[in-house]
Amino acid sequence: MVIKNESSDRLMKKKTQGRKKIEIKKIEKSSNRQVTFSKRRVGLFKKASELCEQSGAEIAIIVHSIGKRVFAFGHPSVDSVINRFEINGSSDDSHEWDYSGTYNELVAAELEAEKRLDEMNNGGGFWWDAAVEGLELEELERYMMALEELKKMIEAGTLTGDRFTIS
Amino acid sequence: MVIKNESSDRLMKKKTQGRKKIEIKKIEKSSNRQVTFSKRRVGLFKKASELCEQSGAEIAIIVHSIGKRVFAFGHPSVDSVINRFEINGSSDDSHEWDYSGTYNELVAAELEAEKRLDEMNNGGGFWWDAAVEGLELEELERYMMALEELKKMIEAGTLTGDRFTIS
């Protein structure tokens, strides 16, 4: 494979020098810091929206810039996500912390706690609720079918031994 | 500029087909959805941490996976960022919402309000990542994944050990 470009063939000057490698640290120059903030904030929100759409997750992001601004992203809304978090996440102190994960030089912790899914009582019903219900049914159905199939295989002798307990 | 690789020179088969283009929509396959969720959640939090570090912004992210799991990221802490948001953002009605920016089909909102930068009192800041153990759905998905893996092993005839318990 051979890759050529005008630069090499005609010795043209590059129009831009392209992206440069940088290290993640505080950007000292105010103007650059502001530009990077703007660009990356958009990128962050886009990533969040993609994650929502692909996985069905509910996400809220709150960004306080060092100026006087607050930017927020929320699906289905900032408040609903935060409320769920505060009701189910913060007020429950039966959780455990796991500090094994780190992001860069920083400490990351994972909290695990027993929870149960509390139905949303708004009769309005957000799209997410519908999605959850639909998924639940669909998955359950598939699971049942798979289980039936598995049982057949075992009965047919395709699968031997009693290493599995199916009830 | 000339770029060569073993593939071109020796006609070797590519080891992987590399990243594929996808459209951002709900991932139907449960296992793939789960994997993508994990990978992209890490990416999202990394982007957030970089933005914090570069611009000095304060950011909180709350992610409710479709199961019951909650992941959170915050600098200097989730609570402090949310509190600032609620105190200065929610109760203060001098802000404006900007719904002009939408990401795909999702609603993205931007809130602007008067703020001032209050230095965080914890030295160095604090990041965390919380996960609340999942519930029925999450459990169901795990079942599905285990079952799929089981099927593969059965098909491949390489079933060993008693790592699976289906009940």
Next chain:
DNA sequence: GTCGCTATTTTTAGGAA
């Protein structure tokens, strides 16, 4: 402040462990 410009860096889909 935001936008266009690209060369380059970074992320990540798919597959496998």
Next chain:
DNA sequence: ATTCCTAAAAATAGCGA
């Protein structure tokens, strides 16, 4: 569920307007 791998897709640094 995380981790490694590769190659292709996506994000973006530095400039200019």
